[in-house]
Amino acid sequence: MIVSDEYLELLTKHRPELPRTAAEHGRMVEVPALEMLLHLVEEHGLRQADFVAALGSRPYVSQIFTGRRKITRGVAEKLAGVLKVSAATFHII
Numbered sequence: 001m002i003v004s005d006e007y008l009e010l011l012t013k014h015r016p017e018l019p020r021t022a023a024e025h026g027r028m029v030e031v032p033a034l035e036m037l038l039h040l041v042e043e044h045g046l047r048q049a050d051f052v053a054a055l056g057s058r059p060y061v062s063q064i065f066t067g068r069r070k071i072t073r074g075v076a077e078k079l080a081g082v083l084k085v086s087a088a089t090f091h092i093i
Helices: 005-014 033-044 048-055 058-065 073-083
Strands: none
Touching (some): 033 058, 048 058
């Protein structure tokens, strides 16, 4: 996988210790799906309640946001729809 400068720029807003460009990076950085979700939610100014319609219920959304439920491919697609990003953002295979 090639890491783009745009992707690294997004990551470094949340994790400033990471390299800022692919050239600085030299290898792939993978951010856990939950960490990426929390960062994107904060960056978009959203709340857990904004995901209920897409995911089904407040308790289920809470379980995802606290890590008690894993972010599966299906969940990643629903999260991506709300966040207006690619589901690949969450690196779920």
